Amino acid sequence: MNFKIIFKISVFTCFCLMVFTNHTIAQYDSTKAKAYGADDYGMRTYIMAFLYAGPNRSEDPKIATELQNAHLKNITRLAKEGMLSLAGPFYGNDDDLKGIYIFNVETIEEAEALTNSDPAIKAGSLRMELKKWYGSAALLEVNQIHKTLTKKSIAE
Numbered sequence: 001m002n003f004k005i006i007f008k009i010s011v012f013t014c015f016c017l018m019v020f021t022n023h024t025i026a027q028y029d030s031t032k033a034k035a036y037g038a039d040d041y042g043m044r045t046y047i048m049a050f051l052y053a054g055p056n057r058s059e060d061p062k063i064a065t066e067l068q069n070a071h072l073k074n075i076t077r078l079a080k081e082g083m084l085s086l087a088g089p090f091y092g093n094d095d096d097l098k099g100i101y102i103f104n105v106e107t108i109e110e111a112e113a114l115t116n117s118d119p120a121i122k123a124g125s126l127r128m129e130l131k132k133w134y135g136s137a138a139l140l141e142v143n144q145i146h147k148t149l150t151k152k153s154i155a156e
Contacts, residue, residue: 033137036138038137039137042136042137043136043137044137045106045132046102046103046105046132046133046134046135047102047103047105047106047107047110047130047131047132047133048101048130048132048133049100049103049111049115049128049129049131050097050130051098051099051100051126051127051128052097052098052127052129053098053125053126053127054121054123054124054125054126054127055124056123057125058123064125067119067120067123067125068120070119071118071120071125071126074118074119075101076153078101078103078114078117079143080143082104082140082143083104083105084102084104084114084143085102085103085139085140085142085143086100086102086139086142087099087100098126101115101128102133102135102139104139104140108130108132111130112130115128115130
């Protein structure tokens with residue numbers, strides 16, 4: 001799946017969420033909207049990172065596992081710091097696109113600095129392509145909600 005298809009799916013999903021929200025009983029919370037940086041549509045900008053297979057992927061299972069664990073630990077840290085709103089892998093694809101991050105930062109440069117903190121990026125196992133993205137400000141709640149659904153931690 002290429003970037004354009006994923007981007008169109010993401011925009012369509014946000015549009016569907018907005019339409020659904022407009023047809024339900026909702027109470028506007030100006031305090032929360034301001035705190036989340038929401039515009040009049042409840043949206044804001046983020047930086048989306050597309051994670052691709054990098055040129056230095058280890059074939060040694062032990063090294064690959066250690067690097068993956070360090071990568072997951074970094075994801076956990078970024079989420080706890082509030083810099084990362086969403087992250088996850090793609091399954092069932094045979095191409096080089098491995099996953100996404102949605103950073104809660106304003107600029108590509110800020111996201112690039114966060115990206116460079118990832119051990120898998122440093123090792124060249126992954127590479128990232130960064131794009132500005134417009135999505136629901138409610139994504140800022142995802143990590144808090146996720147905590148209430150989690151029995152096991154991926155990486156601590």
